[in-house]
Amino acid sequence: AQSVSQHNHHVILSEAASLELGCNYSYGGTVNLFWYVQYPGQHLQLLLKYFSGDPLVKGIKGFEAEFIKSKFSFNLRKPSVQWSDTAEYFCAVNLPNNAGNMLTFGGGTRLMVKP
Amino acid sequence: NAGVTQTPKFRVLKTGQSMTLLCAQDMNHEYMYWYRQDPGMGLRLIHYSVGEGTTAKGEVPDGYNVSRLKKQNFLLGLESAAPSQTSVYFCASSHRGRASYEQYFGPGTRLTVT
Numbered sequence A: 001a002q003s004v005s006q007h008n009h010h011v012i013l014s015e016a017a018s019l020e021l022g023c024n025y026s027y028g029g030t031v032n033l034f035w036y037v038q039y040p041g042q043h044l045q046l047l048l049k050y051f052s053g054d055p056l057v058k059g060i061k062g063f064e065a066e067f068i069k070s071k072f073s074f075n076l077r078k079p080s081v082q083w084s085d086t087a088e089y090f091c092a093v094n095l096p097n098n099a100g101n102m103l104t105f106g107g108g109t110r111l112m113v114k115p
Numbered sequence B: 001n002a003g004v005t006q007t008p009k010f011r012v013l014k015t016g017q018s019m020t021l022l023c024a025q026d027m028n029h030e031y032m033y034w035y036r037q038d039p040g041m042g043l044r045l046i047h048y049s050v051g052e053g054t055t056a057k058g059e060v061p062d063g064y065n066v067s068r069l070k071k072q073n074f075l076l077g078l079e080s081a082a083p084s085q086t087s088v089y090f091c092a093s094s095h096r097g098r099a100s101y102e103q104y105f106g107p108g109t110r111l112t113v114t
Helices: none
Strands: A010-014 A019-021 A032-038 A045-050 A056-058 A064-068 A073-078 A087-094 A109-114 B004-007 B010-013 B019-025 B031-038 B042-051 B054-057 B065-067 B073-078 B087-094 B109-113
Touching: A010 A019, A019 A109, A032 A064, A032 A073, A045 A056, A045 A064, A045 A073, A073 A087, A087 B042, B004 B087, B019 B031, B019 B087, B019 B109, B031 B073, B042 B065, B042 B073, B073 B087
Parallel strands: A010 A109, B010 B109
Antiparallel strands: A019 A073, A032 A045, A032 A087, A056 A064, A064 A073, A087 A109, B004 B019, B019 B073, B031 B042, B031 B087, B042 B054, B065 B073, B087 B109
16 A cells, blocks of 8 residues: 655745745555645645646745656645645545545645644 | 534543534535544544445554534544543545545544543
8 A cells, every 4th residue: 555754744934035844645556646735724636646747846836846756756846935834734645546536645744824 | 515514523421421523514525534643643543434424444443433414514422432542533524536635524523431
């Protein structure tokens, strides 16, 4: 079974700092990759996803992620964070042909952006 | 569209009590899921359903049962609650087909078992 690791459990940044959150997965074949965000008191929502094509994907709110197959990584980046980016971020993976399109999530990274 | 809704939002149970969590979606999605979220462990899949009348076990199914009698509803039951089931429970749904389809999540149910 595949697994997903998020290296940083807690990240604290000041506004305008650059962000990079790490995500590694353990499956050697073709995968679909997702980043979800959970703002305080809200439900999870999709930030971006990769399933084929350009390994650099852009999502909502200025976020982007790069799929590096050789490193089994899908790191999330944002050049300049805002206070409103304070949230928990989850990386997730699934296999293209799995029955039910089940997702495997990483443990999450809590980001706090100080104004 | 309400999207995915969950009832109740909060609940406190005593050990041994039972309860049912209700998930409803109005997007005509075929697939539905129940996850639990625990600090540092992300979301873990409890059970899922690929269609009305069908359910399957996920990663952490023990102590839970589910039913999907109607396409739009997915119920999660705890027959005899234990403190280890204290968690936040999320329901999600998605279209059938490509695994790249995103899952849409409900607002969550915070359950405390004392």
